[in-house]
Amino acid sequence: MPKDIRNLVNDFQQKSVELSDNHESKFLKKLQEELPKRKKSYAWLYAAASVIVLLGVGLKFYTNIDPVDPKPLTNPDATQVVDLGDISPEMQKIENYYLTAINYEIASLEVTPENKALLDEYFERISKLDADYKRLNQKLQKEGVNNETINALITNLQLRLQLLIQLKDQVNDLQSKQNKNEKYTI
Numbered sequence: 001m002p003k004d005i006r007n008l009v010n011d012f013q014q015k016s017v018e019l020s021d022n023h024e025s026k027f028l029k030k031l032q033e034e035l036p037k038r039k040k041s042y043a044w045l046y047a048a049a050s051v052i053v054l055l056g057v058g059l060k061f062y063t064n065i066d067p068v069d070p071k072p073l074t075n076p077d078a079t080q081v082v083d084l085g086d087i088s089p090e091m092q093k094i095e096n097y098y099l100t101a102i103n104y105e106i107a108s109l110e111v112t113p114e115n116k117a118l119l120d121e122y123f124e125r126i127s128k129l130d131a132d133y134k135r136l137n138q139k140l141q142k143e144g145v146n147n148e149t150i151n152a153l154i155t156n157l158q159l160r161l162q163l164l165i166q167l168k169d170q171v172n173d174l175q176s177k178q179n180k181n182e183k184y185t186i
Helices: 005-011 023-034 043-064 089-107 116-143 147-185
Strands: none
Touching (some): 089 147, 116 147
16 A cells, blocks of 8 residues: 655654764775875876986086187187087987987996906997997098988997996896706705
């Protein structure tokens, strides 16, 4: 039999409900348990690192900017150092990119007694490439700007970076093999 809802509403008596004294603290405790925990945010650290890198790059370019030379070159036989950066800003960017990457890879290497021989071998190759790079810069200075010399300079930088990356991979392989051997000997 259907009931009339109006009668139900009229017959409704509100029950008084009293909350315990520590109801709020219990509720907050349950809420904290149910909510996902926040992970630590390192966004500020990334922002700080990028600011430091930008300051470093800005300082590098600021120190590379030469003030206007008050004395013009009067002697045409005077030697001037010419490198990729003197050719164009794009070449300066390329050279800076590779040199920064090369220096970063060298700085990230850890010398240990186990990998010292390997490092010495690679650094010998890299020093030969560095000497070749200086020779190519002298050739650029003597013969003037030409595509062949510019391409050789860029290729030299690429080869040095590739050698360092190969070296880093071999050092990592050597360390992982040593770690495996240490696991088995323990």
